[in-house]
Amino acid sequence: MSNKLYKVFEDVEQNAQLLSKYWHNFSTEISEHLPDTYHAELQELSDNLEIAIDNLIDELRNPTLTLATTGTTSSGKSTLVNLLCGAEIVPVAVSEMSAGAVTIEYSETKSLIIHETPGALWECGEWTGISDERIYQRLYDVMISYIDNREKQANLACPQSTISYPFRLIKESKLELPRGVKVRILDLPGLAYVGDEGNANVIKQCREALCLVTYNSAETDKEKVRSLLQEVVEQVKDLGGSPARMGLARK
Incomplete structure (x- = not known):
């Protein structure tokens, strides 16, 4: 700065x-x-x-530097987040896993908070000194429970979680951030879930974030690729962001 x-x-x-x-x-x-x-x-x-x-x-x-990841469903958002963290702490799967929003705040110590949300069918609470494996497993269990029950229970809100973690982006990088600056990573839901009210408050934070948009570039049909990219641009606008400031990560 x-x-x-x-x-x-x-x-x-x-x-x-x-x-x-x-x-x-x-x-x-x-x-x-x-x-x-x-x-x-x-x-x-x-x-x-x-x-x-x-x-x-x-x-x-005490300014906050926020990096937010979003994009099309199953496009590698959580893989990118794990890369930035330097550990596999956010569940990754072929199908959509990040239906809820996960906030990762830089900290020298590790902890996990699974917030109370309307209709939650999973264990909510706070765990300190938790291992990477337990963070991953708890988030996995929460997301599977949500995915299995979201169509059966009308008032079931998306899970919301906060992780404190010494992620690699800061710990091992040469970034010389001023004292007092806080850094966080937002793993946002796939575009199929951005309209869920449970994610609304977290998604609003993207307006102050550097938004990293992921998409699956395996598609070879040029028209489909153009259509996909246009969808991403429109969704970024819906999130309150500017396409002029988009950073794209290809899968």
């Missing part, structure tokens, strides 16, 4: 703090001229502004 970018962050933080100060002075002054019935609403506005500014400053001081 260049010094120029640091300066931009510092300027934004200073302006945010000035805004907080100006608002405090304004709200204090105007409250003296308003009936008491308006004071609670004015205080709520002040509280919400302070929360927003605190969140902004925290993000400026």
Whole structure:
């Protein structure tokens, strides 16, 4: 991260703090001229502004670098994620396995959280100090359970999981990231599942991510290839991304 970018962050933080100060002075002054019935609403506005500014400053001081993988069904998304992690921790199969979203956050220690979701038929919880094999097996069991039951149970939401892991992309690379920068990888569902409400909140994070799109290039029919790529472009747009900033990984 260049010094120029640091300066931009510092300027934004200073302006945010000035805004907080100006608002405090304004709200204090105007409250003296308003009936008491308006004071609670004015205080709520002040509280919400302070929360927003605190969140902004925290993000400026601790920015997050997000890499998100998506693409057509069974196109190698999870294989790419495992390559970036340097270990086989996300289930890979010929058929679609990543119906749910998996967030992998860089950490020196390993842990797995399988979040509580509506109608979950699998074990949810948190496991620390977990091995690569157990991460893989727990995620595999969760995804198989979801795939086997999603058509039988209408309220069954896609599984959502978070892994803390010392992945290779950071641990073994020569990237010199500034102190405070957080890095995460999002293994998003195949395009067949992006409309699932259970994935909506995670998918929205792609708007701030570098999105790596995978597709199966084994198809030799040029028209089908063109159609497939157009589908990928449209899906990236639906995810809130820009095709101009797409990175394609071929299987």
